[in-house]
Amino acid sequence: MSTPTAIPSLRCLSCGYDLAGLPESGHCPECGTPIARSLRGNLFRYASPGYVRTLRGGATLALVASLIYIFDWVPKIPLAMIFAALQIGSMSVLDAFFDIATLATMLFGWWMLSTPDPAFVGVDSARDWRVRLRVLLPFASAVILFNAVAGSVFRGVLSGTVTIGSGGAMMSFSYAEMLSWISRFVHAIVIYCGLRYIHVISMRFPSLKLRNASSNAYATLGMIITLLVLVVGCGIGGRFVGWLVAGAVFFAACAGIALIVWLFQYFGLLGRLRSELTRAIITAEAIAQAEHRLAAQVTEAIQPPPITQSGSEAS
Numbered sequence: 001m002s003t004p005t006a007i008p009s010l011r012c013l014s015c016g017y018d019l020a021g022l023p024e025s026g027h028c029p030e031c032g033t034p035i036a037r038s039l040r041g042n043l044f045r046y047a048s049p050g051y052v053r054t055l056r057g058g059a060t061l062a063l064v065a066s067l068i069y070i071f072d073w074v075p076k077i078p079l080a081m082i083f084a085a086l087q088i089g090s091m092s093v094l095d096a097f098f099d100i101a102t103l104a105t106m107l108f109g110w111w112m113l114s115t116p117d118p119a120f121v122g123v124d125s126a127r128d129w130r131v132r133l134r135v136l137l138p139f140a141s142a143v144i145l146f147n148a149v150a151g152s153v154f155r156g157v158l159s160g161t162v163t164i165g166s167g168g169a170m171m172s173f174s175y176a177e178m179l180s181w182i183s184r185f186v187h188a189i190v191i192y193c194g195l196r197y198i199h200v201i202s203m204r205f206p207s208l209k210l211r212n213a214s215s216n217a218y219a220t221l222g223m224i225i226t227l228l229v230l231v232v233g234c235g236i237g238g239r240f241v242g243w244l245v246a247g248a249v250f251f252a253a254c255a256g257i258a259l260i261v262w263l264f265q266y267f268g269l270l271g272r273l274r275s276e277l278t279r280a281i282i283t284a285e286a287i288a289q290a291e292h293r294l295a296a297q298v299t300e301a302i303q304p305p306p307i308t309q310s311g312s313e314a315s
Contacts, residue, residue, distance in 0.1 A: 013038045013122035037121055044204050044280035045287070047117060052284055054115050056277040061109025062194075063270040069102045070263065099148045103187075107141050110194050129197040136193060140186045147183035150176070191266075192221050198273060205276045213269045220262040227255035 010019045017030035019038060026035050040046045044055075079098075114130045124130075195218035202211040234248035 010035075010038060013042065033121065042117075042120060042122065042204055043206065044277065045283040047280070047284060048119060049281055049284040049288060051115070051117055051119070052277055052281045054112055056274055056281065058109045058112025058115070059270055059274045059277060061105050062113060063109075063267065063274065065102050065106035065109060066267065066270070069106065072098060072102065096148050100145060103144050103148070104141070107137055107144075107190070110190065111137055113194070114197060125203070126197060126200040129193060129200055133190070133193040133197050136186075136190055140190045143186045144183050147179050150179060188221065188225055192218060192225070195221060195266075195269070198269065202273075205280070207272075207276055210269075210272050210276055213265065213272055217262065217265040217269045220258055220265055224255055224258045224262060227251045227258065231255065 011017065012019055012028045012031065012033055012035075015028065015031040015033070017028050019028065019035055022029075022035060024035055024039060027033065028035060028038070044052055110133065114133050116124070116127075116130060195214060199211070199214035199218060202214050205211075228251075230251040231248050234244045234251060238245035238248055
């Protein structure tokens with residue numbers, strides 16, 4: 001009989017108990033969690049293949065919908081020509097339908113990507129950003145949907161304007177413009193929470209590039225949001241102090257450059273995340289098959305031999 005191998009210093013992922021000196025095949029004396037589970041860690045390669053497929057599906061939907069959202073003019077041109085030839089509807093209806101379908105797909109992809117791991121062991125560091133993202137998604141969906149529909153349904157109501165200040169400091173905005181900017185701001189907050197969530201779950205991949213890419217993406221987006229706030233602030237302040245208008249122009253130019261950089265970071269991050277999830281699925285399926293074969297061999301080994309009768313007992 002070979003003695004079980006004792007493990008070095010290790011903490012239980014479930015309760016934090018020191019497992020040093022205990023056999024790998026044993027259980028945690030404090031909570032009963034198998035020690036092998038703590039030895040594996042929480043890498044996605046050891047997660048359920050079905051769960052990792054859900055995450056990859058969410059990453060795919062978010063990536064494809066984001067590409068369509070940015071380059072929506074490519075499919076809209078032939079669709080507009082078809083609608084015009086058939087005399088069906090109008091371009092505004094087509095825009096609203098296209099935007100609703102694209103944004104709904106994107107938000108549903110983020111919802112799938114933020115699915116919690118049912119087999120996670122230990123303290124889930126991604127829980128805070130996952131909860132924030134999932135709480136924000138229904139609210140963002142309602143705002144974005146209303147903005148997409150209101151342009152064609154409530155066109156007359158939204159044509160009114162809101163005036164701020166008086167004289168040289170007077171600024172006017174239409175309700176449609178205000179609603180559009182609110183929708184874009186909420187959408188940016190959703191993407192920011194999603195990027196922070198991806199950065200946290202990147203610790204479950206053996207990929208330093210994915211971790212750095214997620215960190216750069218959410219930092220750049222945060223900088224863009226800050227620059228846009230400064231643009232609005234300087235634009236309003238420019239009504240009172242003239243030189244602040246130059247600051248608004250400068251911050252707007254910086255935001256435009258940062259946006260171009262961020263788009264490359266964002267699409268590269270989603271593509272890399274999908275590739276890492278695909279590798280994790282392949283490894284998880286191989287591990288699951290190996291465990292299944294091992295369990296079958298153990299079951300066959302512990303089965304008792306068949307009982308046979310001697311000749312005298314049979315007679």
